Structure formats: C-alpha cells, structure tokens
Amino acid sequence: MTNHYKNTISVVYLLFCLFITSASARSSLIRQFTDDLNTNLQQENGAGPIQNLDETHYLNNNQEIASRDYKVSASNTVKGLRDRRPATYSLKMESFNTLLKSTYAERYESRPFSAGGYNWTLVVYPNGNKVDSGSGYLSLYVAIDNSTLVAAHQEVYADLRFYIFNKNERKYFTIQDTDVWRFNVFKTMWGFSHVLPVDTFKDPTNGYLYDGDHCEFGVDVIVPSLFEKSELFTVTEKFDNPRFTWTIRGFSTLLKDTYYSDVFSIGGRSWNIQVSPNGRGTGEGKALSMYLNLNVNEKLRPYEKIYVRAKLRVLNQSQLSNIERQLDNWYNGPEHGRGYSWGYHEFISFSDLRDTSKGFVVNDVLMVQVEMEAISLTKYFPN
CATH class of the missing domain: 2.60.210.10 (Apoptosis, Tumor Necrosis Factor Receptor Associated Protein 2; Chain A)
Incomplete structure (x- = not known):
C-alpha cells in the first residue's frame, strides 16, 4: 500500500515537470514569434533601429x-x-x-x-x-x-x-x-x-x-546682455510763463559790441537774450544781431543736448507787426562748443530801427522778447 502511494506521487510529479517545461517552451516560442513579427513590420514600414528611451x-x-x-x-x-x-x-x-x-x-x-x-x-x-x-x-x-x-x-x-x-x-x-x-x-x-x-x-x-x-x-x-545704463528724453511744450521781455533803454547810447539781458528761467533752465547793436557776422554795420543763449552757469554733460523751439521778437511799440524769427535748435553746454547760443546775425536792419514811423524804437527804447514753445529734458540712469 505504501509502495503504491509512493508510485502515484512520482507519476504526478513527473507530469507536473512536463507541464512546466512545455509552458516555458510555448512562452519562448510566442515571444520569439512576436519579436520576429515586430521586426518584419518595422522593415516593411521602412522603420530604422529602435532608439533607447x-x-x-x-x-x-x-x-x-x-x-x-x-x-x-x-x-x-x-x-x-x-x-x-x-x-x-x-x-x-x-x-x-x-x-x-x-x-x-x-x-x-x-x-x-x-x-x-x-x-x-x-x-x-x-x-x-x-x-x-x-x-x-x-x-x-x-x-x-x-x-x-x-x-x-x-x-x-x-x-x-x-x-x-x-x-x-x-x-x-x-x-x-x-x-x-x-x-x-x-x-x-x-x-x-x-x-x-x-x-x-x-x-x-x-x-x-x-x-x-x-x-x-x-x-x-x-546673447544680448541687459542694459545697465539708460536715459529718458521728454519735451515740455507748456510753461506757466513762456515769455521773457527785455526793455533796453538809451538804445542809441549803447557803445559795446554785445549786451546780455538779466538771467531768466523757463523750462527748468537759465537763459539770456544777447543783442549786438552794431551787428555781428553778416549783419555787422547793417543790422541788429540777436540770440538766445543758454546761461553760462548751466552745466551739461559733454554728450547732453537740449532741444529748443522758440520765437525771438523785436516788439513793435506802435501796435504794428512785430519782427519775429523762429528758433528750432539743439543746445549744448557753454563749455562744450558754440552750440549754447542760437539766433540771427541780421535780425532787423538799422534802417528799420532808425525809422521812427516803424515803431520799433520809441523814446530811445527798444523792446525784445523770447517766447519758449518747447524745451527738452533728458534724465540719465544711473545719474
């Protein structure tokens, strides 16, 4: 009885081993078939080697x-x-x-x-x-x-x-x-x-x-680097008091070549009107010369400029037409060249000034004026 039981167990164990071996072979066969099928499909579709992940x-x-x-x-x-x-x-x-x-x-x-x-x-x-x-x-x-x-x-x-x-x-x-x-x-x-x-x-x-x-x-x-320096340019066109008038008395007694008005401030800058009674440049001996100057005490950087649009006038004191000329220029600092002064060598002729009927010189008084229309300001960062 015992021997028969042992024989039965041996047969069952042998059958189990045969089943495992068969399953493993079938799995290997299926995996090989699948791999071959994938390879064939890739070749048929023109696919290349499989890349790693x-x-x-x-x-x-x-x-x-x-x-x-x-x-x-x-x-x-x-x-x-x-x-x-x-x-x-x-x-x-x-x-x-x-x-x-x-x-x-x-x-x-x-x-x-x-x-x-x-x-x-x-x-x-x-x-x-x-x-x-x-x-x-x-x-x-x-x-x-x-x-x-x-x-x-x-x-x-x-x-x-x-x-x-x-x-x-x-x-x-x-x-x-x-x-x-x-x-x-x-x-x-x-x-x-x-x-x-x-x-x-x-x-x-x-x-x-x-x-x-x-x-x-x-x-x-x-690869552009971020800027470290910058500037902001603005133009002001409205001023609380855009006009400055200079009354010159005893005009016929002026002997010097050049005269300057008092300093006045408009647009955050200081200015002077300059007149040459005997004329300068092309106006010498025949016309009054007049200019708008940036005051000598204004300190600008060597590269800094100020845009100015203004009107220079010789006022008519008989309610007739003024003599008016336009300025539209860039100013630089007085210590950086001649761009601190702009105007006209031949602003008004001597003949018009001396003709009392024209109304420009009355009781030996000449009146000149500047009206500022635009002044620029440039801020630099860092200052």
Whole structure:
C-alpha cells in the first residue's frame, strides 16, 4: 500500500515537470514569434533601429519646439545675401549627398560651441524636420545645452542668424527673425523648418552644393546682455510763463559790441537774450544781431543736448507787426562748443530801427522778447 502511494506521487510529479517545461517552451516560442513579427513590420514600414528611451526623449523634447514659423507672420523673417562670414560657428560638409540619401540619418549635429556664456549645437536636417512640417525643405536650428542653465526657470534670449554659402554669388544666404528667441529647459531648440527647398539646395546650378558634394552652413548666436545704463528724453511744450521781455533803454547810447539781458528761467533752465547793436557776422554795420543763449552757469554733460523751439521778437511799440524769427535748435553746454547760443546775425536792419514811423524804437527804447514753445529734458540712469 505504501509502495503504491509512493508510485502515484512520482507519476504526478513527473507530469507536473512536463507541464512546466512545455509552458516555458510555448512562452519562448510566442515571444520569439512576436519579436520576429515586430521586426518584419518595422522593415516593411521602412522603420530604422529602435532608439533607447533617453535618446528618444531628447529628440522629441527638441523637435516639439523646433521653430515658431507657425505663429509668426512671414514679415518677421528676413532673408538676404551678405559678404561677411558667420561670426559664431561654421560647419563645412564634403559628403552632403550621403546624408540626403540616408534613411535613418535624419539630421546632423555639430560639436558644442560657446557663445554668450552658454554651449550650443548647430543642427541640420538635410531633408527637412518632418516633425516641424519641414518636409521637402532644408531645416536649420540651434540647440542650447541646458546643463549650462544655472536654474530650471532661467531663460536665455538670443538673436539667431543662419548662413548657407552660395559659391555662385561668393556670398552667404542668410535667414533670421526680427525678434529674439527664448531658450529654457523646456524649449532648448529654435530655428527654421523652411530655409530652402531641398530641390533648390541640391541643384548644383544654384551654387549651394558645389565641387561635387560640398556645402557650408553657419550661425551667429548673439546673447544680448541687459542694459545697465539708460536715459529718458521728454519735451515740455507748456510753461506757466513762456515769455521773457527785455526793455533796453538809451538804445542809441549803447557803445559795446554785445549786451546780455538779466538771467531768466523757463523750462527748468537759465537763459539770456544777447543783442549786438552794431551787428555781428553778416549783419555787422547793417543790422541788429540777436540770440538766445543758454546761461553760462548751466552745466551739461559733454554728450547732453537740449532741444529748443522758440520765437525771438523785436516788439513793435506802435501796435504794428512785430519782427519775429523762429528758433528750432539743439543746445549744448557753454563749455562744450558754440552750440549754447542760437539766433540771427541780421535780425532787423538799422534802417528799420532808425525809422521812427516803424515803431520799433520809441523814446530811445527798444523792446525784445523770447517766447519758449518747447524745451527738452533728458534724465540719465544711473545719474
């Protein structure tokens, strides 16, 4: 009885082992069949080798934000020809057609190069970046090495200009955007999906592909620094009291060449009217000369200028028409050249002044006036 029981257990154990072995073989057969089927499907669909997960994530991360052609108008893109070579990086190729014919080598990445304190890579899609709607076009991009970003939220603004050498013209075809490109850890690659049609590029008669299989690409990456200095220019056109009148008594007794009015203040600046009774320059001996001067005590920086629009007048004391002349000039500081004084050598002739019927000199009194219409102010930061 005991022996029969042992034999029964042995038979059951043997059957169990045979079942496990059979199941394992079936699983292996199914897995092998599935792998072979997937491989065949990939080959039939023209698929390439399977990329590892890290590489796939890197490519997709860049491709998703490759260009902004879809959201900017064509007027923001500027194309042209220029003599100057790329200033940041140049990429020359002597076997470009090999990439054009490749099924799997969809793009070429340059070695990293430095610009503006960051590392970059020039990326060329010979047959266009299909993910970025670039099929049938040559696509060019720049990718930033996000390890050079010191913080996850950091953004880098860059001006990009891409180059393609044209041997026929002996110049570089360039394409750029009028706006800057904003790079961060989520947007690491920017550029253009439609640079040139592939057919245009690979036609040797157009000059982009030359000497059999040669071509040259390039890029300028300019990372502008934030300004540390600035200025604010404003113009005031309304004043509480825009006029200053100077009454000159004993006009016929004035013997000196030049006389100055009292100092007056309008628009936050100090001024003087200057008259030369005997005339100056082209007016010497035949006309009164009159000028509006920025007062000598006004201190301006060497580069600072003041815009002034004003009217100079010799007033008519008989209620007839005044003699009026317009000023529209830039003033600089008295210590920085002759631009602190503007006016007219021949403001009013001696004959008009001496003719008492004209009403300009009455009881040996001459009245002159300035009316300010606009005065500028420039504030500098830091001061």
